[in-house]
Amino acid sequence: MMLAVTCLHVIICLFLIIVVLLQSGKAADLAGAFGGMGSQTVFGPRGTATVLSKATTVAAGLFMVTSLTLVILANNQGSSSHSVIQLHKQSAPAKPVAPSGQPKK
Numbered sequence: 001m002m003l004a005v006t007c008l009h010v011i012i013c014l015f016l017i018i019v020v021l022l023q024s025g026k027a028a029d030l031a032g033a034f035g036g037m038g039s040q041t042v043f044g045p046r047g048t049a050t051v052l053s054k055a056t057t058v059a060a061g062l063f064m065v066t067s068l069t070l071v072i073l074a075n076n077q078g079s080s081s082h083s084v085i086q087l088h089k090q091s092a093p094a095k096p097v098a099p100s101g102q103p104k105k
Helices: 002-022 051-077 084-090
Strands: none
Touching: 002 051
């Protein structure tokens, strides 16, 4: 089950990366390069939601769901409920090496 969710998570992640990189910025025209805005609106031009922006929204939602699912599955699979600090305290400390008493030449 966890392997299937992991594979799905990786596929969604790659899809999300591709979809975001395919989108053009809000000021992608020549005027945007010099600081000019193509419209008189306060926050810049805002067009209708394109297919790529809708795909980004869906992929981001699926990415979050699969991330939470992987965390829940990982917590349920773990047999110990100890933290790393507790495990470190339980391990035996290293014993120092006793000197041999022979001087080195």
